[in-house]
Amino acid sequence: MKITPEHNxxxxNMTFASVYPHYITKVKRKGRTKEELHQVITWLTGFDDNKLQELIDxxxxxxxxxxxATLNPDAHLITGVICGYRIEEIENQxxxxxxxxxxxVEELAKGKKMERILRTA
Known part of the structure; x- marks a missing residue:
């Protein structure tokens, strides 16, 4: 799929607070926890729970x-298709x-092991 400037x-302009409850619902429905979700978000962004709550508020x-955020240096290892878009081909940072x-979040909900989600050896 082609990403348009309007999409970007x-x-x-979308708020993190508007999406966050959906992330929680998605992972909990699949038997994962809010704490695991926060671990994933922290790995990617460097945010602790207090900073995350501040951004939500x-x-x-x-x-x-x-x-x-301080993006994890291994974030570039996140590849594949999400929402119909191949991550490696997205030009807008x-x-x-x-x-x-x-x-x-999708990998967490699908039950992948945390080591694999966090791209660790």
Missing amino acids: ERMA EKATFETFFKQ LTKQVRYLDKL
Whole structure:
């Protein structure tokens, strides 16, 4: 699928707080925990639980969310298709970062081992 400038803008302006409850629902429905979700988010962004809650409370957009993040140096190892888009082919950096997060949440919900999700040896 082709990503349009409108799609990139929509991703940038979406709030993390609006998506976060869906992440929790998705992983819990598959038997995973909120703590595991936070572990995945922390691995990708460097945010601790307090910073995550602060960003939720202030209704930070994904643009703000990822500007404040310290992206894991191994994030580029997150590959594959998510929401119909091949992550490796996404040119817009912010859209790619949002899809990284989506992919990690999907892997968690699918029951993959944490070592594999967090791209560790």
